[in-house]
Amino acid sequence: MVGKSQIKFIKSLQQKKYRYEHQLFVVEGKKTVQELMASDFETYKIYSTDLNFVESETYNVELIKADDLKKMSNLSTPNGYLGVFKIPKPKKIPLQDWIVALDTISDPGNLGTIIRLCDWFGIKNIVTTTNNVDCFNPKVLQATMGSIARVQVTCVDLADFLKTANLPVYGAFMSGTAVHQANFTNPGILVMGNESNGISEEISKLVTKRITINHFGASTTESLNVATATAIILHEIRR
Amino acid sequence: MVGKSQIKFIKSLQQKKYRYEHQLFVVEGKKTVQELMASDFETYKIYSTDLNFVESETYNVELIKADDLKKMSNLSTPNGYLGVFKIPKPKKIPLQDWIVALDTISDPGNLGTIIRLCDWFGIKNIVTTTNNVDCFNPKVLQATMGSIARVQVTCVDLADFLKTANLPVYGAFMSGTAVHQANFTNPGILVMGNESNGISEEISKLVTKRITINHFGASTTESLNVATATAIILHEIRR
Numbered sequence: 001m002v003g004k005s006q007i008k009f010i011k012s013l014q015q016k017k018y019r020y021e022h023q024l025f026v027v028e029g030k031k032t033v034q035e036l037m038a039s040d041f042e043t044y045k046i047y048s049t050d051l052n053f054v055e056s057e058t059y060n061v062e063l064i065k066a067d068d069l070k071k072m073s074n075l076s077t078p079n080g081y082l083g084v085f086k087i088p089k090p091k092k093i094p095l096q097d098w099i100v101a102l103d104t105i106s107d108p109g110n111l112g113t114i115i116r117l118c119d120w121f122g123i124k125n126i127v128t129t130t131n132n133v134d135c136f137n138p139k140v141l142q143a144t145m146g147s148i149a150r151v152q153v154t155c156v157d158l159a160d161f162l163k164t165a166n167l168p169v170y171g172a173f174m175s176g177t178a179v180h181q182a183n184f185t186n187p188g189i190l191v192m193g194n195e196s197n198g199i200s201e202e203i204s205k206l207v208t209k210r211i212t213i214n215h216f217g218a219s220t221t222e223s224l225n226v227a228t229a230t231a232i233i234l235h236e237i238r239r
Numbered sequence: 240m241v242g243k244s245q246i247k248f249i250k251s252l253q254q255k256k257y258r259y260e261h262q263l264f265v266v267e268g269k270k271t272v273q274e275l276m277a278s279d280f281e282t283y284k285i286y287s288t289d290l291n292f293v294e295s296e297t298y299n300v301e302l303i304k305a306d307d308l309k310k311m312s313n314l315s316t317p318n319g320y321l322g323v324f325k326i327p328k329p330k331k332i333p334l335q336d337w338i339v340a341l342d343t344i345s346d347p348g349n350l351g352t353i354i355r356l357c358d359w360f361g362i363k364n365i366v367t368t369t370n371n372v373d374c375f376n377p378k379v380l381q382a383t384m385g386s387i388a389r390v391q392v393t394c395v396d397l398a399d400f401l402k403t404a405n406l407p408v409y410g411a412f413m414s415g416t417a418v419h420q421a422n423f424t425n426p427g428i429l430v431m432g433n434e435s436n437g438i439s440e441e442i443s444k445l446v447t448k449r450i451t452i453n454h455f456g457a458s459t460t461e462s463l464n465v466a467t468a469t470a471i472i473l474h475e476i477r478r
Binding site: 145150230 | 358
């Protein structure tokens with residue numbers, strides 16, 4: 001039996017303020033919950049409406065009524081599995097492989113998709129500005145499809161990080177070297193900018209190579225979505 | 240002054256049933272509304288809270304109170320511009336350039352992003368199954384960022400279309416030729432499958448070349464998001 005105060009507590013973790021106050025975040029969905037349980041993340045508590053699951057995973061797993069789960073869930077149709085995990089302490093960022101740097105992504109779906117892409121392309125570290133959408137936001141986690149278990153997202157002073165990393169810094173702009181002619185070094189840092197404003201002036205100055213994705217023919221579209229642009233550039237980096 | 244029945248009518252167009260009954264659809268946002276007004280789409284009615292806009296665009300544009308706009312808008316924060324346009328009659332699909340075929344995309348954001356990508360890569364025609372999410376769904380249109388003005392989306396009997404088009408049919412699968420080694424012919428058809436189930440068995444049989452996007456290193460992610468996968472493949476087709 002899950003009490004009202006516990007439901008209220010879990011629900012409060014949908015807000016960034018409470019996530020960081022308690023150093024806890026929530027994911028939903030069987031696959032994602034299981035991936036996080038099997039990862040280095042520390043489990044705080046798991047709730048499920050699935051008795052088989054509760055009995056097979058004894059540690060910290062509690063059976064919950066569908067009505068109670070609905071009250072703590074962020075989903076309009078909860079899927080029966082909700083996990084609460086501890087926010088990990090940031091680890092040192094290794095500079096031996098590619099790093100993706102996000103200059104203030106605002107949309108949770110875009111950040112989630114970029115985390116999933118980094119996982120696909122074997123990039124283990126993302127650094128972001130402190131104004132970036134929080135990577136433990138429920139909508140971000142939903143879009144990562146469990147990839148948050150394998151990609152570390154660290155808030156940094158981005159200008160400072162780029163200055164001290166001593167790696168080539170590639171940035172995506174509306175003009176620059178075509179991405180398929182960029183001759184990427186290994187490792188490097190790829191900077192992707194905000195959905196509306198692109199890469200800020202301060203960060204632009206620290207980019208050592210400007211790259212672009214050419215559009216085809218007479219298209220008058222102004223830009224690609226940042227997640228699809230990241231997909232194309234990471235594909236070229238790993239090609 | 241916009242009457243209650245008119246507000247109710249516009250609001251009803253958020254539902255597919257009423258869109259097709261009246262052959263009308265709604266877009267919001269200054270840029271998208273303007274792009275559609277300047278395109279081949281036929282304008283039914285434009286509403287705006289912006290007096291300058293209303294006075295500069297005389298034809299079929301009506302000043303509306305913010306309160307009334309909020310009642311007919313699909314957005315939680317309406318942005319001041321709402322356009323109602325006629326659903327165009329489907330035109331013949333030319334077979335001289337690449338076509339993207341969607342085997343039942345469910346997520347409006349994914350379809351909108353794919354339409355925007357096709358625009359970027361100069362692909363003017365998308366064909367879909369009849370069960371695909373409707374391209375005039377408000378969330379799809381929001382994600383296209385105006386690209387719907389330049390890309391035609393046509394519902395077809397997909398199996399029939401592929402059989403009679405007499406073009407090479409490329410399909411994205413979990414295994415196949417790596418996308419950067421696919422030697423794409425020009426023109427061709429690219430089939431992308433459903434978010435959960437991929438390309439259906441019936442359509443799979445009509446694919447003449449299976450392609451895949453390799454993941455990098457030890458990643459255990461199961462798949463890429465369909466819109467990001469489409470981005471990478473279209474980039475390779477036009478590379």
